[in-house]
Amino acid sequence: MSEIHPVDPAFAEKARIRKDDYQRMYAESVQDPDGFWKRMSERLDWITPPTKIKNVSYDPANLHIRWYEDGQLNVAANCLDRHLAERGDKTAIIFEGDDPNETRTLTYRQLYTEVCQFANTLKNLGVEKGDRVVIYLPMIPEAAVAMLACARIGAIHSVVFGGFSPDSLASRIADSKAKLIITADEGLRGGKKIPLKGNVDESLSRPGTNSVETVIVVRRTGGAIHMQSPRDRWYHTLMEGQSTACAPEPMNAEDPLFTLYTSGSTGLPKGVLHTSAGYLVYTSLTHELTFDLREDDIYWCTADVGWITGHSYVVYGPLANGATVVMFDGVPNYPDFSRFWQVVDKHKVTLFYTAPTAIRALMREGDAPVKATSRKSLRILGTVGEPINPEAWNWYYRVVGEERCPIVDTWWQTETGGFLITPLPGAIDLKPGSATLPFFGIKPAIVDAEGKVQEGACSGNLVITDSWPGQMRTVYGDHQRFVDTYFKAYPGNYFTGDGARRDEDGYYWITGRVDDVINVSGHRIGTAEVESALVAHPKVAEAAVVGCHHDIKGQGIYAFVTLNAGETGSEELKKELVAGVRKEIGAIAAPDHLQWAPGLPKTRSGKIMRRILRKIAENAPDQLGDVSTLADPGVVKNLVEKRLIK
Numbered sequence: 001m002s003e004i005h006p007v008d009p010a011f012a013e014k015a016r017i018r019k020d021d022y023q024r025m026y027a028e029s030v031q032d033p034d035g036f037w038k039r040m041s042e043r044l045d046w047i048t049p050p051t052k053i054k055n056v057s058y059d060p061a062n063l064h065i066r067w068y069e070d071g072q073l074n075v076a077a078n079c080l081d082r083h084l085a086e087r088g089d090k091t092a093i094i095f096e097g098d099d100p101n102e103t104r105t106l107t108y109r110q111l112y113t114e115v116c117q118f119a120n121t122l123k124n125l126g127v128e129k130g131d132r133v134v135i136y137l138p139m140i141p142e143a144a145v146a147m148l149a150c151a152r153i154g155a156i157h158s159v160v161f162g163g164f165s166p167d168s169l170a171s172r173i174a175d176s177k178a179k180l181i182i183t184a185d186e187g188l189r190g191g192k193k194i195p196l197k198g199n200v201d202e203s204l205s206r207p208g209t210n211s212v213e214t215v216i217v218v219r220r221t222g223g224a225i226h227m228q229s230p231r232d233r234w235y236h237t238l239m240e241g242q243s244t245a246c247a248p249e250p251m252n253a254e255d256p257l258f259t260l261y262t263s264g265s266t267g268l269p270k271g272v273l274h275t276s277a278g279y280l281v282y283t284s285l286t287h288e289l290t291f292d293l294r295e296d297d298i299y300w301c302t303a304d305v306g307w308i309t310g311h312s313y314v315v316y317g318p319l320a321n322g323a324t325v326v327m328f329d330g331v332p333n334y335p336d337f338s339r340f341w342q343v344v345d346k347h348k349v350t351l352f353y354t355a356p357t358a359i360r361a362l363m364r365e366g367d368a369p370v371k372a373t374s375r376k377s378l379r380i381l382g383t384v385g386e387p388i389n390p391e392a393w394n395w396y397y398r399v400v401g402e403e404r405c406p407i408v409d410t411w412w413q414t415e416t417g418g419f420l421i422t423p424l425p426g427a428i429d430l431k432p433g434s435a436t437l438p439f440f441g442i443k444p445a446i447v448d449a450e451g452k453v454q455e456g457a458c459s460g461n462l463v464i465t466d467s468w469p470g471q472m473r474t475v476y477g478d479h480q481r482f483v484d485t486y487f488k489a490y491p492g493n494y495f496t497g498d499g500a501r502r503d504e505d506g507y508y509w510i511t512g513r514v515d516d517v518i519n520v521s522g523h524r525i526g527t528a529e530v531e532s533a534l535v536a537h538p539k540v541a542e543a544a545v546v547g548c549h550h551d552i553k554g555q556g557i558y559a560f561v562t563l564n565a566g567e568t569g570s571e572e573l574k575k576e577l578v579a580g581v582r583k584e585i586g587a588i589a590a591p592d593h594l595q596w597a598p599g600l601p602k603t604r605s606g607k608i609m610r611r612i613l614r615k616i617a618e619n620a621p622d623q624l625g626d627v628s629t630l631a632d633p634g635v636v637k638n639l640v641e642k643r644l645i646k
C-alpha cells in the first residue's frame with residue numbers, strides 16, 4: 001500500500017471543487033460531453049458563441065478533431081481586453097530577472113497597451129492572419145507580448161526555446177516558413193550571456209530559411225550585436241508612436257493559434273498545432289481548478305515559454321483567468337540555492353509550479369537553503385514534466401511546503417495542451433508519485449501490447465479513448481504523420497507514448513516513455529535526433545542512443561558509438577562528439593555517457609536491438625533477455641564488459 005495524504009478538510013471547505021463535485025462533474029463530463037463542454041465554454045468571451053460543440057473522429061481513415069467549430073473569438077482579447085473593466089490596474093505580470101535586483105511589473109492595462117502596439121507593429125511589417133512568426137526570446141515580458149500580439153492579429157506563433165542551437169532554430173524556421181522572427185540581443189542565465197541574436201544570424205545563413213523578411217530585436221543586455229539593414233529592426237524603435245488601439249481579429253474556433261516543435265521517436269521534431277477556442281477553454285479551466293485559483297493569488301510557474309508548460313500555464317491559461325503571473329528569467333541556483341524561495345518571499349507567491357528535476361537538484365543541497373526563507377505565502381505546490389520519485393515528492397511536501405500545501409502532480413504533454421491526469425487539491429487524496437485521477441472529460445485506459453484494454457489494477461500502455469478540447473489538431477504541414485504517430489498503434493484511441501500503472505483505487509502512476517523518446521530534465525529528446533548528430537561526424541560509422549538513470553535529470557543520455565574502420569576512440573574524440581551534439585541540437589541533448597562500440601546488437605534483418613542497449617545502460621546485464629536472435633551475439637559481451645555505469 002502506498003502512502004496516502006487525505007485532503008485537508010479545512011482546505012476542502014474553501015476549495016472550488018470538493019470530492020462530491022469531482023465525482024458529479026466527472027460523470028457528467030464523460031456522459032454528456034457536449035453539454036459539459038458547452039457550459040465550460042461560457043467562461044470565455046465569444047464574438048459568436050458556438051452551437052456545435054464536439055465533432056471528432058479517431059478513425060485513422062477519417063481523423064478529425066473539432067471543438068466549437070462554428071464559434072468565433074479572439075484569444076488575446078480573452079486574455080486582456082475583457083479584464084480591463086475590473087482588473088485593469090491588477091498586476092498581470094511580475095517580471096523577476098536573472099539578477100535579483102531586476103524586477104518589473106505590468107498591469108493588465110499596460111500589457112494590453114503593449115500588445116496592441118506590438119500587434120500594430122507586426123501589421124505594419126506586413127504580417128497577416130495565418131502567417132508564421134518565430135519567437136526566440138528569454139523569459140521576459142516581451143515574450144508574452146509577442147505571443148499575444150500574434151494571437152491578436154491571427155498570426156501563428158512558433159516559440160523556439162532559447163537553449164536551442166542555430167541548427168535547431170533553422171530547421172524550425174524552414175518547416176514553418178516563418179516571415180518574421182522576434183529575438184533579443186542576448187539572454188542572461190545564471191549570470192552568463194546567451195548570444196540569441198548571433199544564433200538567429202547563424203540560423204538565417206542555413207538553407208531553407210529565406211522566408212524570413214524581418215528580425216525584431218529586443219534590447220535585453222545591451223551587448224554588442226550586428227544589425228543587418230534593412231532586415232533587422234529594434235523592438236523599442238518600432239514601438240515608438242504606435243497606436244495603442246488594435247481591434248482583435250475575429251478568429252474561428254478552429255483557426256490555428258500556435259505550433260510548437262517537439263521530439264518524437266523518429267525523424268525531425270514535429271510542429272504540434274493547437275487551435276484557438278478549445279485550447280483556451282481547456283487551459284484556463286484546468287489552470288483555475290487544479291490551482292484552486294483565487295483573485296488575489298500570486299502564481300508562479302518556473303517553465304520557460306519555449307515549452308508547452310510556458311504556453312499553457314505561464315501565458316494563456318493564467319492570463320485568460322486574470323491571474324497575476326510571475327515570469328522568471330533566472331535559474332534555481334543563482335545567485336544561490338535559495339533563489340526560488342527568495343522569489344517566493346519577495347513576491348508573496350501563493351501557487352508554485354516547477355519540475356521534479358529542479359526539486360531533486362535543490363534537495364541535494366539540503367534543507368538549509370530552503371529553511372533560510374519564510375515561504376509562508378505558499379498555498380499549493382505543483383510538479384510537471386516527468387515522474388516524481390516519492391523521495392523528492394516528500395521533500396517538496398515536508399520541507400518546502402511544511403506539510404501545509406497539497407502537491408498537484410500534473411501529467412500531460414505538448415500534444416494534450418493541458419493537464420489530463422492531475423489531482424484537484426480540494427477533492428482528491430494524494431499519493432506521492434501518482435498523478436492521481438483524470439480531469440473532467442478525460443477517459444484514460446491501459447492497454448497491453450496487442451491493444452487489449454486492461455481492467456482494474458493493471459499496467460501497460462496509456463491511451464486516451466476520447467477527445468478533449470485542448471487536444472492538438474494536427475502536425476503542421478503533415479497530417480498523415482499526426483495520424484500515424486498517435487492513432488495507428490491502438491485504433492480508436494489516442495496513444496500517449498507513456499507507460500502507466502493503475503492501482504486498486506483507480507490512481508494512475510506514469511512510468512515513463514515506452515517509445516524512443518528520452519525525458520531529460522522534463523524535456524523530450526528524440527534518440528534519432530541525437531544519433532543523427534553523432535553520425536554527422538566523419539569518423540563515426542553508427543550510433544545508438546538510449547536513456548539511462550540520472551539522479552537529477554531523471555533520465556540521462558547514453559550513446560553507443562561505432563567508429564569507422566581504422567579509427568580509434570579517444571577522450572578527445574568523445575569531447576568532440578559531445579560538442580557536435582550540443583552544436584547541432586543544443587546543450588540539453590548532450591550525451592552524459594558515450595561508450596565505444598566495436599559493433600551494435602542487431603537482428604538478422606539489421607535492426608538495432610535497443611532493448612538490449614537499454615539494459616546495458618541501466619547496468620542490468622543480467623536482464624538482457626533473449627539474445628539468440630542477434631546476428632552476432634558476441635558484440636553484447638564486449639558492450640557489457642565495457643559498460644560505463646556499474
Ligand code: PRX
Pocket residue numbers: 262308309383384385386387388409410411412413414415435496497498510512513519522523524
Ligand atoms: O512522459 C511524460 C512526461 O513528459 C512527457 C511529455 O513531455 P512534453 O510534451 O515535453 O511535455 C512536458 C510538460 C507537459 C509525457 O509523455 N510527463 C509529463 N508530466 C508528467 C510526466 N511523467 C510523469 N508525471 C508527470 N506529471
